[in-house]
Amino acid sequence: MGNLNKKYISPIVVGLGAGVLIIVPVIKGLGCCLLIPGAAIISLILEQKASNDYSKLEIKKGVIFGLITGVTAAIFGTAFDFIITLITHTNDLVVAFPQFLETLDNFPIDDAMRQEVISLLREVVESIKNYGFSPLYTLSVLFNNLFSNSIFGMLGGIIGVQILNSQNQKR
Amino acid sequence: MNLKIRITLFLLITFWVFGIFVEFFIPAQNYLVYIFPFLEGIYSTVCHQQPEKLIEINGHHTLVCTRCTGIYFGGLFSSFILLFVSIKNLNNANLILVASIPMLIDVALYSSGLYDYNRNIAFITGLFFGSAGIAYIYNGFKILRERDGKS
Numbered sequence: 001m002g003n004l005n006k007k008y009i010s011p012i013v014v015g016l017g018a019g020v021l022i023i024v025p026v027i028k029g030l031g032c033c034l035l036i037p038g039a040a041i042i043s044l045i046l047e048q049k050a051s052n053d054y055s056k057l058e059i060k061k062g063v064i065f066g067l068i069t070g071v072t073a074a075i076f077g078t079a080f081d082f083i084i085t086l087i088t089h090t091n092d093l094v095v096a097f098p099q100f101l102e103t104l105d106n107f108p109i110d111d112a113m114r115q116e117v118i119s120l121l122r123e124v125v126e127s128i129k130n131y132g133f134s135p136l137y138t139l140s141v142l143f144n145n146l147f148s149n150s151i152f153g154m155l156g157g158i159i160g161v162q163i164l165n166s167q168n169q170k171r
Numbered sequence: 172m173n174l175k176i177r178i179t180l181f182l183l184i185t186f187w188v189f190g191i192f193v194e195f196f197i198p199a200q201n202y203l204v205y206i207f208p209f210l211e212g213i214y215s216t217v218c219h220q221q222p223e224k225l226i227e228i229n230g231h232h233t234l235v236c237t238r239c240t241g242i243y244f245g246g247l248f249s250s251f252i253l254l255f256v257s258i259k260n261l262n263n264a265n266l267i268l269v270a271s272i273p274m275l276i277d278v279a280l281y282s283s284g285l286y287d288y289n290r291n292i293a294f295i296t297g298l299f300f301g302s303a304g305i306a307y308i309y310n311g312f313k314i315l316r317e318r319d320g321k322s
Contacts, residue, residue, distance in 0.1 A: 022216070025219070028219045029219040029221060030278065030282065032217070032218055032219055032236065032238065032239055033217040033218055033235070033239045033242065036217070058318070059311045059314045059315045059318070060315065060318070062311070063315075092215065099222070100208075100211075103194070103232075104204070106230055107197050107198060107201075107204060108198050109197065109198070109201040109204055110201060113201060113202075113204055113205075114204070116205075117204055117205065117207070117208065120208075121208060140209070140212055141212070144212045144213050144215070144216045145216050147213065147216075148213060148216040148217050149216065152217060155304075155308055158307065158308055158311035158312075159267065159304060159307045159308065159311070161311065162261075162264055162267075162307050162310065162311060163264040163267065163268070166262070166263040166264035166265070167264065169263070
C-alpha cells in the first residue's frame, strides 16, 4: 500500500495544485483548456525526477497518471469551490445569472419552456445566495469536473508520454 | 488503428465541437435549451468563457473562447484527415512543440499588453495546436492498441 501511494504521489500532488488553480480566474484565463493536460504532463515529469528513472514511458502510465491528476483536481477543485461558495454566498453561476437570463430571453423559444429553465436555475441561485449551498449545483460541478478533467487529464498524459520519451531519447 | 475506432473518435470530437455551438442551434431545435445550462457547465470546466473572447455570430455565442474553439476545430480537422491517412512515424515531439509556439507567443504577447486580444490570431494559433495535438493522441491510441496485440 505504501509503495502504491508513493507511486502515485506526483499525480495526486499535482492534481491538488491544479484543483486550486482551476478556481483562480487569472490562472484559468491563461491556462484555459490546457491547465489539466499540462498538470498531467507535470505529474509525469515530477515522477521521473523523483524516481530518477528516465527510461521509456508507457502510454498506459500516461493515461493512469492523467486520470489520477484529473480526478484529484476535480475533487479538490469542487471542494474549494464548495467552501468558497459557502463562505461568500456567491459564485460564477450567481454572477453570470443576469447574463444567462438575457441569453435565454434572446432565444426565439416557447415561453413555457423558457420559464421552466429559468425557474430551475433561479432556485439554485436563490439557494446559493441564501444558504451558500445548493445540492444540485454542487453535484453538477462535481460531475462536470470529474467528466472533463479526467478526459483532459488522460489526453494530456498520452501527449506528455510522447513528449517526454522524445526528450529522454535526446539525453 | 482500425477504421471503426477512428470513426468513433471522429464522431466523439464532432459531438464535442457541436456542443460548443449549441446556442446557435436552439432557435431551430428548441428542446436544446434544456441541455444548454448543463453544457455551459461542462465547458466552463475547460474554458474561462470570458465574454469578450467568445465567438459571436448574430447574437449567439460559442460556449468556449476563440482559442479553445480553434483547438477543437483543429482536432476535428485532423481527426477527419486521419480517417483516410494513418500515422506512420511520429516518434518525436517536434510537431507538437512547433505547433504550440505561435499559441504560446500570442498568449505571452497579449498578456503582457503588447497588443489586444485578437480573435483571428487566437483561432489560428489554436487551430495549429489542436491539429498537431490530435495526431499525438491518435498515435498514443495506436501504440496502446499495438501493445495489446490489436492493430
